[in-house]
Amino acid sequence: MITLLDYGAGNVRSVINAIESLGHPVRIAARAEDIASASQLVFPGVGAFGSMMERLHAEGYVAPLKAYLQSGRPFLGICLGMQALFASSEESPGVPGLGFFRGSVKRFTTRLAVPHIGWNGIRIRQASPIFAGLQGEEKFYFVHSYHVVAEDQNDILTTTDYGYPFVSAVQRGNIVATQYHPEKSGAGGLQLLRNFLTPNTAPACVHKTDTPTRLAKRIIACLDVRANDQNDLVVTKGDRYDVREGGAVRNLGKPVALANAYYKDGADEIAFLNITGFRDFPLEDLPMLEVLKQTSRQVFVPLTIGGGIRDYTDVEGRHYSALAVAAEYFRSGADKISIGSDAVLIAEDFLRTGQATGNSAIEQISRVYGSQAVVISIDPRRVYVHSPREVSHHVIPTAFPGPRGERYCWYECTIKGGREGRPVDAVTLARICQQLGAGEILLNCIDRDGTGAGFDIELIAAVKSAVQIPVIASSGAGNADHFLEVFSGTGAEAALAAGIFHRRELPIQALKRYLAGKVEIRA
Numbered sequence: 001m002i003t004l005l006d007y008g009a010g011n012v013r014s015v016i017n018a019i020e021s022l023g024h025p026v027r028i029a030a031r032a033e034d035i036a037s038a039s040q041l042v043f044p045g046v047g048a049f050g051s052m053m054e055r056l057h058a059e060g061y062v063a064p065l066k067a068y069l070q071s072g073r074p075f076l077g078i079c080l081g082m083q084a085l086f087a088s089s090e091e092s093p094g095v096p097g098l099g100f101f102r103g104s105v106k107r108f109t110t111r112l113a114v115p116h117i118g119w120n121g122i123r124i125r126q127a128s129p130i131f132a133g134l135q136g137e138e139k140f141y142f143v144h145s146y147h148v149v150a151e152d153q154n155d156i157l158t159t160t161d162y163g164y165p166f167v168s169a170v171q172r173g174n175i176v177a178t179q180y181h182p183e184k185s186g187a188g189g190l191q192l193l194r195n196f197l198t199p200n201t202a203p204a205c206v207h208k209t210d211t212p213t214r215l216a217k218r219i220i221a222c223l224d225v226r227a228n229d230q231n232d233l234v235v236t237k238g239d240r241y242d243v244r245e246g247g248a249v250r251n252l253g254k255p256v257a258l259a260n261a262y263y264k265d266g267a268d269e270i271a272f273l274n275i276t277g278f279r280d281f282p283l284e285d286l287p288m289l290e291v292l293k294q295t296s297r298q299v300f301v302p303l304t305i306g307g308g309i310r311d312y313t314d315v316e317g318r319h320y321s322a323l324a325v326a327a328e329y330f331r332s333g334a335d336k337i338s339i340g341s342d343a344v345l346i347a348e349d350f351l352r353t354g355q356a357t358g359n360s361a362i363e364q365i366s367r368v369y370g371s372q373a374v375v376i377s378i379d380p381r382r383v384y385v386h387s388p389r390e391v392s393h394h395v396i397p398t399a400f401p402g403p404r405g406e407r408y409c410w411y412e413c414t415i416k417g418g419r420e421g422r423p424v425d426a427v428t429l430a431r432i433c434q435q436l437g438a439g440e441i442l443l444n445c446i447d448r449d450g451t452g453a454g455f456d457i458e459l460i461a462a463v464k465s466a467v468q469i470p471v472i473a474s475s476g477a478g479n480a481d482h483f484l485e486v487f488s489g490t491g492a493e494a495a496l497a498a499g500i501f502h503r504r505e506l507p508i509q510a511l512k513r514y515l516a517g518k519v520e521i522r523a
Contacts, residue, residue: 045080110163
């Protein structure tokens, strides 16, 4: 029996599903005594260091955790569960950690995008049973802004490069902890988990190399989900956000089946966008929650969900915060949530007052779950102008003149599925959301959506140069060259597509074969 420590934050459902898929039952630690009696303990952590330690103290888990670690029984810490083992963190000054390993947790100091999100390699520093069956060339999924600095070199199990080398796993005896997420790292991650769960596995010596590891460009499959006219949830695809064809909703397949097919085909992430979420209260949208639950049982790469994640008051006067809505999605299997229309309204409030309230959905969710859990989905459209002086927005020169010969444009943000324009531009929105705590930008483009004409390189380059968080390019992909163009021309960390994958015009494996050797990918 595997005991899992769930202190109430982050997507522990994925870890449970991964362990159960390997044939091991899981017991959730509901009290301190469950930790004390555990024979194998898994501690997955996602969120902020200070919030985590506060919850551990409130639940009375700190003392039994320290006793368990000192006993030397098998322990696996994941992500924040690794950082908790150190003495302190720059993320939460003055808040002590468990102090099992000597050292501290530092924020990345690099010109690269932070958080460090995506698939990166590991350099193995010592033999360990958890590497049995691995080749040493696998990439694992990372999502973090802070990394540990271990004082004892003997504790370092693996290192990874992101601007500079950092410690990505530690081990002392049976105590193992990884910064990367094995439950979200596909077959390699499942093998690592299997090795931890299997007692008496002999230490494996994997070929060591000094070659720097490289972060892969991510290929994301997007599934726009809505109810069709028969009230069945289907995956659809719009043409400039129009999802109907011949009067009926385009039906491109069932969401769970398609997500599983893309996982098997090599997708690095899966994104579900509930495109009726702005009309429906998501906590009553049980079919979409069930889609997440079923998908997370068989898909072991990150899952993002967007649509309707906002404050809500129902018809009976009960109020639900955006944080409560997000929590329900996380508990159902999501790793990240995407905020769209509400992000625009939040930014407008910020521009009006000149200050953050601390109460916006972006701030609430990132404070508890970490910035890496909050994706901002921007739906802009081009507005042409003859001169930058015509408007107060962020204007860029364009190589594609407007209908009246305009040589400049700005990108008007929209809400409600692209039906309503708002007086804020995409670059300004991205900057404000980063300041409020968002960890990633999903950058769509209404003008390119469904056209197959390629990504809007000018838009993506403008936003990418304005923020320090990762940017996902979206809208317009029609062939493999378009992916190479956006990765080479903008520095975007990921690219997302829907229609060309759904219609099998470009299978993900074919796309990765084309990109191999041109940009870094996860094979």
